[in-house]
Amino acid sequence: MIRKRLHVSMxxxxxxxxILYRLVKEYDLSPNVRRADxxxxxxxxxxxxxxxxEAHIQEGIDYLTGLGATVKPLQGDVVES
Amino acid sequence: xxxxxGLKCKECGRAFDPGAVSxxxxxxxxxxxxxxxxxxxxxxxxxxxxxxxxxIWRYMELLPLEGTRPVDLSPGFTPLLKADNLGARLGIKxxxxxxxxxxxTHSVKDRMVAVAVSRAVELxxxxxxCASTGNLAHSLAAHAARAGLKSVIFVPHDAEPAQLAxxxxxxxxxxxxxxxxxxxxxxxxxxxxxxxxxFVNINLRPYYAEGAKTIAFEIAEQLGWTAPDHIVxxxxxxxxxxxxxxGMTELTAxxxxxxxxxxxxxxxxxxxxxxxxxxRKKSELIQPATPATLAKSLSIGNPADGVYALRAARDTxxxxxxxxxxxxxxxxxxxxxxxxxxxxxxxxxxVAALKQLASARSFKAGETVVAVISGGGLKAxxxxxxxxxxxxxxxxxxxELESFLAQLRRAENVPGAVxx
Numbered sequence: 303m304i305r306k307r308l309h310v311s312m313x314x315x316x317x318x319x320x321i322l323y324r325l326v327k328e329y330d331l332s333p334n335v336r337r338a339d340x341x342x343x344x345x346x347x348x349x350x351x352x353x354x355x356e357a358h359i360q361e362g363i364d365y366l367t368g369l370g371a372t373v374k375p376l377q378g379d380v381v382e383s
Numbered sequence: 384x385x386x387x388x389g390l391k392c393k394e395c396g397r398a399f400d401p402g403a404v405s406x407x408x409x410x411x412x413x414x415x416x417x418x419x420x421x422x423x424x425x426x427x428x429x430x431x432x433x434x435x436x437x438x439i440w441r442y443m444e445l446l447p448l449e450g451t452r453p454v455d456l457s458p459g460f461t462p463l464l465k466a467d468n469l470g471a472r473l474g475i476k477x478x479x480x481x482x483x484x485x486x487x488t489h490s491v492k493d494r495m496v497a498v499a500v501s502r503a504v505e506l507x508x509x510x511x512x513c514a515s516t517g518n519l520a521h522s523l524a525a526h527a528a529r530a531g532l533k534s535v536i537f538v539p540h541d542a543e544p545a546q547l548a549x550x551x552x553x554x555x556x557x558x559x560x561x562x563x564x565x566x567x568x569x570x571x572x573x574x575x576x577x578x579x580x581x582f583v584n585i586n587l588r589p590y591y592a593e594g595a596k597t598i599a600f601e602i603a604e605q606l607g608w609t610a611p612d613h614i615v616x617x618x619x620x621x622x623x624x625x626x627x628x629x630g631m632t633e634l635t636a637x638x639x640x641x642x643x644x645x646x647x648x649x650x651x652x653x654x655x656x657x658x659x660x661x662x663r664k665k666s667e668l669i670q671p672a673t674p675a676t677l678a679k680s681l682s683i684g685n686p687a688d689g690v691y692a693l694r695a696a697r698d699t700x701x702x703x704x705x706x707x708x709x710x711x712x713x714x715x716x717x718x719x720x721x722x723x724x725x726x727x728x729x730x731x732x733x734v735a736a737l738k739q740l741a742s743a744r745s746f747k748a749g750e751t752v753v754a755v756i757s758g759g760g761l762k763a764x765x766x767x768x769x770x771x772x773x774x775x776x777x778x779x780x781x782x783e784l785e786s787f788l789a790q791l792r793r794a795e796n797v798p799g800a801v802x803x
Contacts, residue, residue: 336410337410343666350411374671379685379687380568381568382514382683383517383518383680
């Protein structure tokens with residue numbers, strides 16, 4: 303199994319979308335939310351996404367970005383100035 | 384005996400042993416060094432610090448080392464210069480420049496790398512590593528050489544030739560990776576999961592970040608143990624501004640300062656300004672940016688400490704400015720012309736941010752403002768390509784020289800001879 307730590311953020315209107323449910327049911331991924339915040343204008347969560355392969359996890363990421371969410375590696379850029 | 388208590392999650396506060404770990408495995412928050420401040424307050428006194436060596440190690444009581452002799456190129460204790468010429472130009476009476484170009488490899492990174500490599504020795508790593516567009520790589524290669532450690536350095540395949548030479552002279556394992564930042568990020572993460580390397584800005588990040596807080600200690604000490612009203616620093620990964628905040632806070636925690644209310648300001652390039660954008664939108668979310676600026680040392684699209692730099696500015700009443708490439712070049716020229724300091728583009732961004740903040744009346748009359756100039760311009764000369772007046776080429780004849788001087792006098796409307 304492959305695990306990726308991701309930061310997922312979205313505008314408030316996406317909050318109504320059951321994205322975690324869909325990641326599980328439609329993409330067979332296992333999301334584990336470690337920290338999150340939902341406000342009136344925006345929402346974000348720090349998750350660990352577990353799947354069978356890199357490509358498998360990428361399908362879930364593509365689903366999220368397709369909805370308009372921003373997905374980025376949790377730790378930020380490794381490359382520094 | 385060290386004052387290092389361990390590592391602590393910045394988000395949930397969980398405690399961790401001080402090993403090579405940077406992320407809380409519970410909430411995924413970043414870890415930072417935690418100290419026994421009560422004990423440190425008895426040891427880190429103004430008197431003791433004054434007797435210390437003229438570098439970052441004079442603040443050893445608040446650095447995350449456990450007694451090993453540090454890997455030492457004597458970084459820090461850089462000049463704090465009163466910048467009256469630049470101040471007059473910008474309308475800031477009490478302006479100071481913290482000149483980080485005076486560090487051993489000419490950038491602020493020496494502070495961070497010195498601490499991280501010293502900690503790598505304590506944790507018995509044989510190899511240190513990083514991925515960098517220049518300053519960090521240069522500093523790591525130098526400190527690894529000094530420590531007798533092997534270094535593995537990843538750079539973008541299109542890194543600047545001047546930077547490559549400055550890294551390569553120390554003979555690290557230098558790897559130029561094809562593809563963009565995302566590819567290098569992924570490769571480094573995979574490498575780190577397989578090799579027992581001290582990746583100074585990843586698994587040793589809690590220690591690496593600590594080095595930068597010594598800027599705050601020095602500024603306060605060089606101002607006669609007072610906190611300035613404002614500090615302006617560039618934001619790339621966000622670690623410097625975040626660390627300056629921690630440093631200012633720790634000075635009150637150990638009672639060297641009774642209080643401090645320093646406003647922290649950041650400078651980013653418009654072509655890569657994810658933190659400035661979040662500040663402007665009053666958001667906590669840092670949306671990744673695709674860098675498009677000549678300021679390579681500010682080209683971090685997904686800054687690891689971006690949210691903490693954002694909070695440092697917001698919580699202290701500071702601001703984050705985004706400045707154009709033209710403003711950055713103009714800032715570099717102004718700093719050189721007015722104060723004799725040749726900065727990298729990040730320094731030009733800070734000068735441009737000072738101008739923006741002064742115009743917005745962010746500084747009250749008489750307030751003390753410190754601008755952090757993070758690195759030297761010799762490392763990024765290509766940024767100035769075609770932007771400076773070329774030299775006048777003449778034959779070695781007095782008549783040609785006189786003709787040129789006459790032109791110069793006319794152009795500058797200077798009566799009589801020009802002093803050369």
